[in-house]
Amino acid sequence: MRRIRALFGLFLLLGLTIASVPALALLVRPIVIELTSMGSQSSSQIEVVNDRNRAVAVEIRAKRLVLPEKGPAQTAEAADGDFLIFPTIANIPPGGRQVFRIRYVGEPAIGQSQLYMFSSSELPVEVDPSAGKAQIQMLYSIGSIVAVRPEKGKPDIKVAAVERATNDKGVAGVYVTFQNDGPAHGYVAETNLDLNSDAGWSKRLGPRDMSASVGLGLVPANAKRSIFVAVPDVPAEGALTASVRAASAL
Numbered sequence: 001m002r003r004i005r006a007l008f009g010l011f012l013l014l015g016l017t018i019a020s021v022p023a024l025a026l027l028v029r030p031i032v033i034e035l036t037s038m039g040s041q042s043s044s045q046i047e048v049v050n051d052r053n054r055a056v057a058v059e060i061r062a063k064r065l066v067l068p069e070k071g072p073a074q075t076a077e078a079a080d081g082d083f084l085i086f087p088t089i090a091n092i093p094p095g096g097r098q099v100f101r102i103r104y105v106g107e108p109a110i111g112q113s114q115l116y117m118f119s120s121s122e123l124p125v126e127v128d129p130s131a132g133k134a135q136i137q138m139l140y141s142i143g144s145i146v147a148v149r150p151e152k153g154k155p156d157i158k159v160a161a162v163e164r165a166t167n168d169k170g171v172a173g174v175y176v177t178f179q180n181d182g183p184a185h186g187y188v189a190e191t192n193l194d195l196n197s198d199a200g201w202s203k204r205l206g207p208r209d210m211s212a213s214v215g216l217g218l219v220p221a222n223a224k225r226s227i228f229v230a231v232p233d234v235p236a237e238g239a240l241t242a243s244v245r246a247a248s249a250l
Contacts, residue, residue, distance in 0.1 A: 025051060025052070025140045026048055026049065026050060026051065026052075026056070026058065026120060026122060026140050026142055027048070027049040027051055028046065028047070028048050028049075028120045028142040028144060029046075029047050029049075030046070030144065031143075031144050031145065032144070032145045032147070032216065033046070033102075033118075033144060033145065033146045033147070034147055034149070035104050035146065035147065035148045035149070036104075036148065036149055036150070036151045037104060037106070037107070037108050037109070037110045037114075037148050037149070037150055037151060038108045038109075038151050039151060042103060042104045042148075043101065043102065043103040043104070044101075044102055044146075045099050045100060045101045045102065046060065046099070046100045046102065046118060046120060046144055047097055047098070047099050047100075048090075048092060048097065048098050048100065048120050049092075049096075049097045050092040050093065050094060050095065050096050050097065050098075051095070052094060053094050053095075054094055055091055055092065055093050055094060056091070056092050056122050056123075056125075057089060057090070057091050057092075057122070057123040057125065058089070058090055058092055058098065058120055058121065058122055058123065059088060059089045059120075059121050059123055060085050060088055060089075060100045060102075060118060060119070060120055060121075061078065061080060061088075061118070061119050061121065062078065062079045062080050062082065062083050062085070062116050062117070062118050062119075062146070063075040063076060063077065063078055063079055063116065063117050063119070064076040064077055064078075064079050064114075064115070064116060064117075065115040065116055065117040065145065066115075067115065067218065067219075067220050067223070067225055069177070069223070069224045069225060069226055070225075070226040073117075075117050079106075079116055081106070082104060082105065082106035082114075082116070082148075083102050083103060083104055083105060083106070083116075084101075084102070084103040084105050085100060085101070085102050086100070086101050087100065088100075089123070100120075102118070102146070104148050106148070110148065110150055111150070111183060112150065112153065112183040112184070112221035112222055113147055113148060113149040113150070113153065113183070113184045113185040113220065113221040114147075114148045115145070115146075115147055115148075115185065115218075115220060116145070116146040116147075116148070117143050117144070117145060117146070118143065118144045118145075118146050119141050119142070119143055120141070120142050120143075120144065121139070121140070121141040121142075122139045122140050122141070123139075124139060145216075145218070147185050147218075149183075149184040149185065149221075150183055150184060153182065153183040153184035153221070154182050154183075154184050155180050155182040155184050155185060155186025155219070155221070156180060156181040156182035156186075157178050157179070157180045157182070157186045157188070157191065157219055157244055157246075158178070158179050158180075158181065158243075158244065159176055159177070159178060159179070159193075159242045159243055159244050160177040160178065160179040160224055161175075161176070161177040161226075162174050162175070162176050162177070162195070162240050162241065162242040163175050163240070164234060164236075164240065165228060167228050167230070171230050171232060172230075172231065172232050172233075172234055173213075173228055173229050173230040173231045173232070173234060174195065174228070174229050174231055174234060174240065174242070175226050175227070175228055175229075176193065176226070176227055176229055176242055176244075177224055177225070177226040178217075178219045178224065178225050178226075178227065178244065179219075179223075179224045180219040180220065180221060180222065180223055180224070180225075181222065182221060182222070183221050183222065184221055185218060185219060185220050185221050186218075186219050187216050187217055187218055187219070188210055188214055188216075188217025188218075188219060188227060188244070189207060189210050189211040189214065189215065189216050189217050190207055190246060190247055191207065191210060191244045191245060191246055191247060192204060192205065192206050192207070192210075192244065192245050192246075192247055193205040193209075193210060193229065193242060193243075193244050194242065194243045194244070194245075195231065195234070195240065195241075195242050196240070196241050196242070197235050197238035197239065197240050197241075198238050198239045199235060199237065199238035201234075201235045201238070203231065203233070203234075205229065205231075206247065207247045210229070213229050213230045214227050214228070214229060
């Protein structure tokens, strides 16, 4: 008997369009976890709900998360040694749930935020060989972002550049290069973006607008991140400028 395994990575990233989890799969929450490198906020938990009608085995693993200036997020080397994860593997009954506790145990005096991707992955199960036909196992791996910041670190996000662009769906907008000069990561979704042209056009996008357009808009510490922002009414001509400010600063 032959067996086919399909592995679906449903990562909820970062420029960020959120993918939906298929029905009868795994539900993972939260999808973003904020930790500090020391103190009481250095631990949290991930809850996995088995929304299937059969038991599943789930494993939690950690990898480094890399966000280039432009382009999709990438996972790098394994980083399980930076965390205590308990349990690492658990059997979850149909309709049941399991809490996985995580604690950061890496370098406590980090100079800037460290980003990780935690995968909650369904493990394959043995198929009854007497079934007499090929079977397909749908194995899901769902990602949670875990961000570890210095205990007193804060982001300092500015606009480094802005240019007109059209996304792959033909929607007009701008590519904004956000520059974070702070030792902690930050989220564009928590800012107000002001756009202006020398022809007199202006537009402000608040946190709700930014969240709808870019999702989280995660910008790593001491790094740049270029993100497309949908602005259908951006004028076709005239020099553009942009500035950004934390919503709480207004």
